Amino acid sequence: HQRRVHGKETNLLGSFLVSLAFWCLFGSMFEKTLTDLIKGIRKYRNKREEREFINRCIAEIKTELNQASTKCQAVQKLSYLKMFGYEMGWASFKIVELMSSTNFHEKRVAYLAAATVFKEDTDVLTLTINCLRKDFSSSNTYEASIALSCFANICTTELAKELVPDVVAILTKGSAYIRKKAVLVLYRVFQRFPNALRPTFPHLREKLQDTDVGVISAAVNVTCELAHKNPRNYLSLAPILFSLLNTTAHNWMLIKVVKLLGVLTPLEPRLAKKIADPLHHLITTTASKSLLYECINTVSRGLTDFRNVLNASVEKLSGFLDHTDPNLRYLGLLGFINLSKTKPRIAAAKGDVIVSCLNDPDITIRMRALELLADLVTSDNVMDIIAKIIEHVHKADNANYRDELILKILATCSQKQYEMILSYFPWYVTVLIELSHANGTSNHTGQAIADQLIDVTVRVEDVRELCIDNARDLVTNPLLLGGNNTSIYEVLGAAAYILGEFAWMVTGPRDVLAALTHRRIVLLPAHVQASYLQAAFKMFLFILSGEMGDVLQRAGAEVPENLRVSNLLDVHSAGAEPNSPAHTKRVVGFIDDFVDSPGADPSEHVTRPTPDLGGLESLLTPSPSFGPGFSARSASVSSGQTDGTTNAAAAPPTTTATPT
Numbered sequence: 001h002q003r004r005v006h007g008k009e010t011n012l013l014g015s016f017l018v019s020l021a022f023w024c025l026f027g028s029m030f031e032k033t034l035t036d037l038i039k040g041i042r043k044y045r046n047k048r049e050e051r052e053f054i055n056r057c058i059a060e061i062k063t064e065l066n067q068a069s070t071k072c073q074a075v076q077k078l079s080y081l082k083m084f085g086y087e088m089g090w091a092s093f094k095i096v097e098l099m100s101s102t103n104f105h106e107k108r109v110a111y112l113a114a115a116t117v118f119k120e121d122t123d124v125l126t127l128t129i130n131c132l133r134k135d136f137s138s139s140n141t142y143e144a145s146i147a148l149s150c151f152a153n154i155c156t157t158e159l160a161k162e163l164v165p166d167v168v169a170i171l172t173k174g175s176a177y178i179r180k181k182a183v184l185v186l187y188r189v190f191q192r193f194p195n196a197l198r199p200t201f202p203h204l205r206e207k208l209q210d211t212d213v214g215v216i217s218a219a220v221n222v223t224c225e226l227a228h229k230n231p232r233n234y235l236s237l238a239p240i241l242f243s244l245l246n247t248t249a250h251n252w253m254l255i256k257v258v259k260l261l262g263v264l265t266p267l268e269p270r271l272a273k274k275i276a277d278p279l280h281h282l283i284t285t286t287a288s289k290s291l292l293y294e295c296i297n298t299v300s301r302g303l304t305d306f307r308n309v310l311n312a313s314v315e316k317l318s319g320f321l322d323h324t325d326p327n328l329r330y331l332g333l334l335g336f337i338n339l340s341k342t343k344p345r346i347a348a349a350k351g352d353v354i355v356s357c358l359n360d361p362d363i364t365i366r367m368r369a370l371e372l373l374a375d376l377v378t379s380d381n382v383m384d385i386i387a388k389i390i391e392h393v394h395k396a397d398n399a400n401y402r403d404e405l406i407l408k409i410l411a412t413c414s415q416k417q418y419e420m421i422l423s424y425f426p427w428y429v430t431v432l433i434e435l436s437h438a439n440g441t442s443n444h445t446g447q448a449i450a451d452q453l454i455d456v457t458v459r460v461e462d463v464r465e466l467c468i469d470n471a472r473d474l475v476t477n478p479l480l481l482g483g484n485n486t487s488i489y490e491v492l493g494a495a496a497y498i499l500g501e502f503a504w505m506v507t508g509p510r511d512v513l514a515a516l517t518h519r520r521i522v523l524l525p526a527h528v529q530a531s532y533l534q535a536a537f538k539m540f541l542f543i544l545s546g547e548m549g550d551v552l553q554r555a556g557a558e559v560p561e562n563l564r565v566s567n568l569l570d571v572h573s574a575g576a577e578p579n580s581p582a583h584t585k586r587v588v589g590f591i592d593d594f595v596d597s598p599g600a601d602p603s604e605h606v607t608r609p610t611p612d613l614g615g616l617e618s619l620l621t622p623s624p625s626f627g628p629g630f631s632a633r634s635a636s637v638s639s640g641q642t643d644g645t646t647n648a649a650a651a652p653p654t655t656t657a658t659p660t
Contacts, residue, residue, distance in 0.1 A: 032057060034076045041084075054081060065094045072098060072106045079113040088117045092124045099131045104143065107135075111146045115153035125154065129162050136166045141175055148181045152188045160193035164200065171203050176212035183207050183218040187225060197226075208240050217253045220244070224260045231263045238264060238271055245278050251288045258282075258291070262298030272302045280309040283316060292316060293331050300338035313339065314346060321353050326362050333357065333368035340375040348376055351385075358392045363401060370405065374412045382420045383427060386413065390431070393438055403445045406435050410448055414455075425463045429456060433470050436491040439484065446487030450494035457498050468505050471495035476515040482523040493528035500535030503542040513539045 032040070037057055044050040057077065064074035075098055078088045095117060098110035118125060135147035148170075151163065167189060170182040186204065190197045207219035220241075227234045241264075244257050258279070265272045283295050296313040304310050313335070320332025333354070336347040347354065354376070357369035370389070377385050389405055396402040413421050413428055421428050436449050457467040474480065474495040480488055496516060499506055506512055516536035521529055 032060060032077070033073060034080060037077050037080065054084070054086065057081070058086070061091075065091060072101075072103075072109050075109050075113045079109075079116050082113075082116050089119070089122065092117060092122050093127075096124050096127050096131070099128065104140070107143065108146050111150040115150045118154045120156050122154075125156060125159065128154070129159065132159075132163060133166050136163075136170060141178060144170070144174065144178050145181060148178070148185050152185045155185075155188050155192050157192050160189045160196065164189050164193065164196045168200055168203055171207065176210075176215055179207070179210070179212070180214045180218045183215060183222055187222045190226065205237065205240070208237065208244070213248075213250060213253070216244070216248075217250065217256070220253055220256045220260065224256045224263075227260055227263050232267055234260075235264055235268055238268065242271075242274060242278075245275065251286075251291050254282070255291050255294045258294045258298050262294075262301045265298065265302035269302075272306070276303055276306045276309050279303065280312055283309065283312045289328065289331075293335065296335050297338060300335070300342065304339065304342045310339075310343075310346075318350055318353075321350055321357075326360070326365060329357065329360070330362070330365050330368060333365065333372055337368065337372050337375065340372065344375060345378075347372060351376060355385075355388050358389070363398065366401060367404065370408050374408055377412050377420060379420050379422070382413070383424060386431065390434065393435070399440045399442065402438065402440055403442050406438065406441060406445050407448060409435065410452055414452060418456075425456065425460050426466055429453075429463055429466050429470060432456070433474075436474070436488050437485070438487075441485075441487040443487055443490060446490035449487075450490045453491065453494050454497060457502075464502065465505060468498060468502055469507070471498040472506060472508070472512055475499060476511060478515075478518065478520060481518070481520040489524050489528050492524065493531040496528075496531045496535040500531075500538035503539050506539070509539055509543050513543060 040053055040057070041050060044053055058081065061074045061078050061081075064070035071094065075091070075095060078091050082088045091113075095110050095113045098106055099114065101107050101110065114128065132147050132151055135143050138144050138147075148167075151159070151167075167182050167185055170178055174182060183204070186200065190200075204219060204222065207215050208223070210216050210219065223234060223237065238261075241257055241261055244253070245261065248254060248257070261271070261275055265275070279295050279299060283292060283299075286292050286295075296316060299306075299309055299313045317332045317335040317339070320328045320335065323329060323332070336350070336354075339346045351373075354369050354372050358366055358373075360366055360369070373385055373389065386409055389409055393402055393405045393409075396405060409431070413431070418425075418428075432449055432453050436446070436453075453467065453471075457464055457471075471494075474488075474492055480492060499512055499516075503509065513536060516532050516539060521532050524532065
């Protein structure tokens with residue numbers, strides 16, 4: 001009997017253990033923890049399978065949120081999935097429920113989820129006010145801490161308006177750790193609810209004199225950020241900040257204090273005199289590079305009139321430039337740039353070192369060196385500095401950097417109405433021509449060069465002839481058409497414009513006309529082709545005006561002193577010479593034929609018949625000095641009209657261009 005009883009007890013115990021093992025084994029299989037979720041996502045390599053797995057997990061999370069035992073785990077998982085970009089706003093109310101839990105672990109998970117999931121337009125945000133207010137005043141430091149952290153992330157105008165008194169209350173009775181967090185949260189409150197700044201500012205001012213260094217540092221940070229928007233409102237803090245400058249030994253706090261004083265110094269000149277000696281002491285003694293640079297930056301803002309602190313700053317910046325660390329070299333260049341805004345020639349002694357920075361492998365250092373060099377240019381050294389920059393233009397292996405170099409040259413030389421180069425315009429014209437041949441530049445840079453070339457030609461009469469000669473060389477060079485350097489096309493358009501506007505000053509106008517009507521100009525962009533054709537017509541009318549004078553003289557007619565080109569198209573003489581106006585319609589038709597097909601394949605213009613220009617071939621035939629490859633035939637572009645006539649001759653006549 002005892003054996004049977006003992007056996008039954010043994011069987012009952014065995015059944016219980018089996019049931020417990022079954023629940024532990026299979027129950028855990030149907031509940032995925034956060035670890036299981038992460039492992040599952042990492043297991044799938046295919047995006048489609050991963051998405052299907054996540055969708056199944058979301059369905060499980062929705063079920064788990066309704067169970068008290070699994071709600072915390074479900075909120076953990078949805079917070080993680082939110083980081084993958086999945087929208088979890090549908091679970092906002094469940095998160096608020098978990099925030100009110102008395103269990104610290106669950107409360108922490110809920111606050112993290114709220115900071116991750118909640119947005120400004122989340123409906124349940126107002127339900128968090130009481131929970132946050134309760135946790136702010138909690139005796140548990142960590143509960144108050146996570147509540148403040150969450151509030152900083154989900155703060156809206158309504159929440160800030162309701163909870164700012166509670167945050168201010170923490171400033172006076174909380175621990176140092178909580179006071180520090182509360183000060184930082186105030187900045188977020190001020191952003192959302194600016195009206196809270198004025199009544200709260202006295203409490204913030206008190207925290208600048210707190211007994212805890214961390215609280216003071218937080219208050220200085222908040223004040224520094226606020227002062228950037230309206231520094232004049234914080235001039236009353238200058239005595240406290242000056243005291244901190246002389247007493248604190250914490251570098252990070254000193255950096256903020258110095259930065260804040262640098263913002264206030266331009267508004268109060270007496271403050272500059274007050275902080276000059278402390279800053280000089282910091283510059284000469286501190287080993288912190290970040291603090292040293294911030295002191296120098298403050299000097300550049302309002303203390304450049306104090307010789308001792310300025311010289312110390314220049315000496316330290318020179319050491320930065322000579323350092324092997326690229327970060328310090330960059331800071332050195334940046335510091336000199338800031339100083340040169342008030343003392344333009346402060347970095348002149350380091351000119352060679354700055355030029356050497358143009359060879360630095362770091363593009364940011366090269367750009368800062370280029371900016372600083374432009375500040376060092378004077379009328380005495382402009383040619384030397386520009387020559388050094390041009391050397392780097394040809395050596396540059398980066399197209400964007402090459403463009404920046406060229407644009408900086410143009411901006412430097414043309415600043416203040418060409419004040420730097422008033423005596424060097426012939427040199428500047430040669431610089432423009434040299435830059436136009438630089439390979440690998442953008443069309444934008446080419447257009448900038450073209451604009452400068454036109455501007456100098458029109459405005460500076462002394463170098464106009466030189467500009468015209470260079471423009472002629474560009475237009476009559478057939479190798480520039482169809483090459484790899486497409487940026488020069490913009491300069492070619494400018495050159496054609498110059499030749500058309502000043503046709504009476506052009507040497508060898510027939511050669512230029514042949515070049516302007518060469519068959520390869522179809523390789524140019526449409527707007528450049530238009531410039532070529534306008535210049536060609538102006539050049540043709542200029543040549544025709546001279547030929548017309550000879551015809552009238554042979555006919556016994558009197559040549560007017562001012563021969564009007566607009567009348568040339570109305571003159572018709574059956575017995576005129578080949579170059580007389582009787583052939584004008586043919587030439588106008590020739591130009592119109594080209595206008596009708598500006599984008600045609602250049603090979604078609606070689607094989608298609610050329611319009612019969614009659615005796616006008618002599619007008620379009622260049623002199624032997626023009627060079628090989630040009631002839632009346634090669635200078636013609638056909639549109640398929642064998643007679644070369646067109647009704648465009650009836651269009652209003654074009655007048656001779658006059659100087660602008």
